[in-house]
Amino acid sequence: MRYLRLRLRSSILVGLTITTFFSLTTLCIFLRSANELERPNRFVRSKPGLPEISRHQSLRKNSNRIDELYRLVRENRIHQANLDHLLWNLKKFRRETLQVNRSDTNTPMETGDSGDLNKQPMKLPINLTTTSKNFNQHDKMRLRQFVLHVLTKWKIEHQNDTSISLADIMHESLAQDNPERLNTTWYQQMKTVTNSRVYDPNSVEFRSLLNHLQNGSISEASELSQGTQIKLILQLPDGFQALLKPYRVPRNYQTLPDHFYFSDIERHHAEIAAFHLDKVLGFNRVPPLIGRLLNVTSDIRDKATEELASTFFISPANNTCFRGHCSYYCDTSHAICGKPGNRLEGSVQLLLPRPPEVDWQKITHPYRRSYSAVRKAEWETNENYCYEHVMIDEDYHNRLLLDMMDLCAFDFLTGNLDRHHMMRISSFGINTALVHLDNGRSFGRHDIDDLSILAPIRQCCFFRYSTFMRLYNLYQKGLSKLLFASLNDGEILPKILIEEHLVAVDRRLKILFAQIDKCFQTYTVKEVMIDDGIE
Ligand SMILES: Nc1ncnc2c1ncn2[C@@H]1O[C@H](COP(=O)(O)OP(=O)(O)OP(=O)(O)O)[C@@H](O)[C@H]1O
């Protein structure tokens, strides 16, 4: 009996020792990982010029690192940063640390961009040449803090802004000059185009607009003179205008390996896919767009302006073709042809009102590529570029900075290298979202994730809180699944994105998270993830 009690006691003792050991080990592991997740606030930790993440080192094996990121971001949300104690003066900082060289090296580039909607385009970021000796890590951190400060101020100033619509903007002049237009479905549609999004995905107007773009009878077809590749303006009933980008290449076309991004041919299916992706991402910044089947003769040639009609011909295969007048791919060997006969696919997008009715701002993208086969853009070789050219520029001390990061995320997911300009409707004032126009060169390669598109996020390490939260939500639900479902809801053109592109979108989303994770290794979460009040 005594022996039994002794055995029982010693087993309890052993059990307790083992349990304590395991508990202590678990606690240690937890503390270590917590420490790894959020290190204390500090100056730049790693060397400047972070190496680019490669596909192999993207995320730690167990991909629940993305769940950890989500928790981190949520726990470190700053609703409103403290505005006190910013004894810092941007102008003085500029004078002290930067030699401002206004002699222009911003030579106009061959983007082939012929038209300009804005009579007074936003000034190019001035060419600031830094003396790197002076522009040190300490200055960089001060500049980051300054940017956080101005964005917080901006948020406070704009948090009570009411939404404005294009209908509001145009009401007065329409009432004077075209009062009958106030009673059209077009005007109802203009009520849903606001400073924060160009359509309301849940509205009846949106659904009926898509139907209109897909089926509305065309009364006139003319060429849009802006841009480098052929696109037609279609006049639709009820005063709607639409932009048609015709079929060029099949869905499995991959950008030719020896072609630069600026020679890449525009793809109507890329426009369609990009619209759906932007919608799934919750930006709603691509004007409503849908695939349409057209009859080249009855829908286009019979309705063409004289100038466009003069470029029609019948090909040796007996198909009706036209070539248009644009500067790229507008010759007989690159003509748009019905196939077979008159059957033509295209993407049809709502054309938003332009000057003089509504003013647009065309902003040269600071991360635009060189549009040259031999020259590199400065951001490609200078990892301080964001500090020297973007953060320092007052034009970015508003929502534009994070709108640009949103656009960067969007372009990375679609693989678009051709973002030479950013467009926004300036009639709305400063609190206005970018309009994600011109996505015809996206989805060019599914086998490559071009990390250079992430340069703005990599170099600036700023990201919008609400966008991150939406991206995480989509990651959980399966981004490509949602994109696929969206593409199958209302589109009549089959299989817009081949499977490989859908796979690429999911893969790139993980790389985007890995890039944000990388920012957190250099800056604290609070320094990277900004809640500027924009949803
Ligand atoms: N949906 C739209 N609503 C209003 N304006 C538009 C719309 N789509 C295009 N535009 C205007 O037409 C211009 C040319 O269109 P887009 O950028 O798609 O053509 P592009 O040939 O790719 O041009 P680029 O050669 O400049 O890249 C745009 O910069 C914009 O000013």
Ligand SMILES: [Mn+2]
């Ligand atoms: Mn373009």
